Amino acid sequence: MLDFVNQITDKPDWQKKVFDDAIVQKWKAEGVRFDQALDDFYLSEKMFEVCLGELREKATVFEKTQTVHVLDAELSVVKSDSIVPPELQKALVAAVRPLEDVPDNQKDWHPGSDQVLDLVHPSLFPLVYGLSRVLPKGEVPLDECAKYIGQGETIPRDDSPRELEKKGPWANNLKLKAWGDFQWLPANVEFRGDQTKITSYINGLHPQKHKELYGVLEQLVGKAVPLWSDTLSWFHKRTTRITVGGTSDEDYELPEGLVYDGPNNMIGVTESDDEWDERLEDMEDDDHYREWKETNRVLVQLEPNDFVPFEKTVPQGQDRVDLRTRFAESGLQVIFKLANIHLTPENPRYDGGSWHVEGALNEHICATALYYYEQDNITDSHLAFRHEYDVEEMTMIPAQSEYTSCEAYYGISQDQSPVKDLGRVLTKPGRLLAFPNVLQHQVSGFELADPTRPGHRKILAMFLVDPHIPVISTKNVPPQDRRWWAEELRQTPGQRLSRLPKELFDEITNNVDDFPISWEQALDIREQLMDERGAIHDSVDETMNWNTFNFCRSQRRIPFFRRWEKSVQFRSVEPAHVAPDLGKIRNAAQAHGCLQLVLYD
Known part of the structure; x- marks a missing residue:
């Protein structure tokens, strides 16, 4: 999305074309397409609509300021x-x-x-x-x-x-x-x-x-x-374009109609039967099933949130x-x-x-x-x-x-x-x-x-x-x-050095020590x-x-910060369900003498 907005704002008269429905439809055809390099669609329909909202707002601002923000996530480049x-x-x-x-x-x-x-x-x-x-x-x-x-x-x-x-x-x-x-x-x-x-x-x-x-x-x-x-x-902070939140294996799904049919016939396509839910719990411990599931599962693609005008994303004050x-x-x-x-x-x-x-x-x-x-x-x-x-x-x-x-x-x-x-x-x-x-x-x-x-x-x-x-x-x-100093000295009236022949003057000024x-x-x-x-x-x-990513640490639980009028309390929640504001947690913990927030086995 950032790349698409950046490319559009490089086009001549983009701030006018973005309100021309015929041109917008052409841009949509160029953006909502399968990209071989990405092995995915460059933009989804919803992504394009959000980009269009941003572009039209940027065009309105551009007419007043002659500037446009691009690559604008947590930071922004202005061109x-x-x-x-x-x-x-x-x-x-x-x-x-x-x-x-x-x-x-x-x-x-x-x-x-x-x-x-x-x-x-x-x-x-x-x-x-x-x-x-x-x-x-x-x-x-x-x-x-x-x-x-x-x-x-x-x-x-x-x-x-x-x-x-x-x-x-x-x-x-x-x-x-x-x-x-x-x-x-x-x-x-x-x-x-x-x-x-x-x-x-x-x-x-x-x-x-x-x-x-x-x-x-x-x-x-x-x-x-x-x-x-x-x-x-x-x-x-601004409104997030795409909300991810906590992630887990539940972010994947199997294609509709695809059913596991045992280790000797690992992929079968049938309609789901009434016994599927009963069998599923037993199969989760089966190595062949887990391998089949990881091979065939598909990541659920996240869509962006609805476009929110820039001014509404600016915090009060x-x-x-x-x-x-x-x-x-x-x-x-x-x-x-x-x-x-x-x-x-x-x-x-x-x-x-x-x-x-x-x-x-x-x-x-x-x-x-x-x-x-x-x-x-x-x-x-x-x-x-x-x-x-x-x-x-x-x-x-x-x-x-x-x-x-x-x-x-x-x-x-x-x-x-x-x-x-x-x-x-x-x-x-x-x-x-x-x-x-x-x-x-x-x-x-x-x-x-x-x-x-x-x-x-x-x-x-x-x-x-x-x-x-x-x-x-x-x-x-x-x-x-030193060259500025020598020129100034040469041009200063009344200086005895300035009256010396140029060769002698240069010899003296070029051999000044240090400064x-x-x-x-x-x-x-x-x-x-x-x-x-x-x-x-x-x-x-x-x-x-x-400082590389390491997701394999044994996490116990993440304490989540909640503040009441006169006290700070912590409740434990599973990491799959919350991405806490660690800055607030850290500041609160330090203020109340907590030295460590996340423990490892």
Whole structure:
């Protein structure tokens, strides 16, 4: 259902076509069909009707906002192909060109790649604990930021272990790496009426040399804010599309008229007789019968609940996040990245990226916005998303040793990783995407459409720092690039150094010890940061994949939380009949001194 809605909302004028009955019938024929790859119907009739209700509601919202939510289960990805007007898209292309039109020996190809060209990257000249300087008072002004290079106090390095413990019945107190010796530096953004204004320098982007690009990026942040607000408004329960509840072997049934006729003739088709119920109890203990039953039983397919309008699913008192209103005074912090991917006839395919979330915990990135602003001669590419099931909660759903229907309904398996694909979104030119930074995402591969000529795609990434938790930013940290410092020094009237011949001036400024940071040192720091972040991502992946499903534990009974006015009592129920709210149970148990809720023999 998520895939179908996502595909429909990629069609031109979908928001109008969804109200055209003739087109809807065509979509129905395409959706309600047997899919050989799935070995099942892609959609049932009821699924299509629910999808149609969602699509028509999304179309109404789209006409007002120019945005649409997709892959919207517990979280949501927001996409828009029209919120950024064509003239702003063209302005970005033009403003970025000076970063691209540099000699080949000055182009910054991403480490380990001859296809990804970094134009602005937060891993260059980041905050380095034990090296970077931070102003103890005052702020670094945007237009004169280079004059502040070298000012401030060195931020101390913290050598204490930075690890978080992931606790739980099966977590085995696994330790997750939090961050290391570095932090990406965001720029500060203020709201001024209906406009957004960048008020501190973008790390790696000189505000005087690229004043035009600053103005364009300010507008694009303004376009991203409503998408960020939408995707961050999704963190509460919605009406479930398909209710599963507790699962057991009762979720299977035998085809009508199919009757067991003994081990020597295991499958017979007859009408049911009066003795069938009497024989059934005896046969349940027969190995041949159990084998026959498991071979021939059919899973009962669940149908979705009736469509419920979005507004009726929002809990009472749950306000939509509005970043512009809520943080009108304090503003936002945004980390910027600009990158191009170039393909050639000699190197015609990009294999895609790795699964990851953005940044480390000390950057507090809560949401991402990606703008795909130019593309030429490449095939379609997608951004894939995945998430982690709650293993503890999922393991409580099926009845003891009767977990096969649970596996089928949720697409999971015994001893399998709880990480599941959520879907993928097409990343076409002009599209702006936003999503919360709790979803792992991966750029899919693509190649040249015409293998005889080169192709490219250009991407702007904007990472939103949690506005509730401001971090050290370029408002506090003067620029660290030695090249900026040398240029400022050369242009400062009255400086004796500025009057030296260029060769002598370069010799002196290039041999300054430690700080500001040279280009060669910056590349080395980036390498260290990437190694550190790679280790963090590997640790996260290892932790996520270690905690596999295990439905074979001997469960006694699950205590279910019930609260009265002055006391908390527990009653026992069979796991086949309830999927309790474990969060409430856990909180209540901890409050009343219960240390363990689920016991194992």
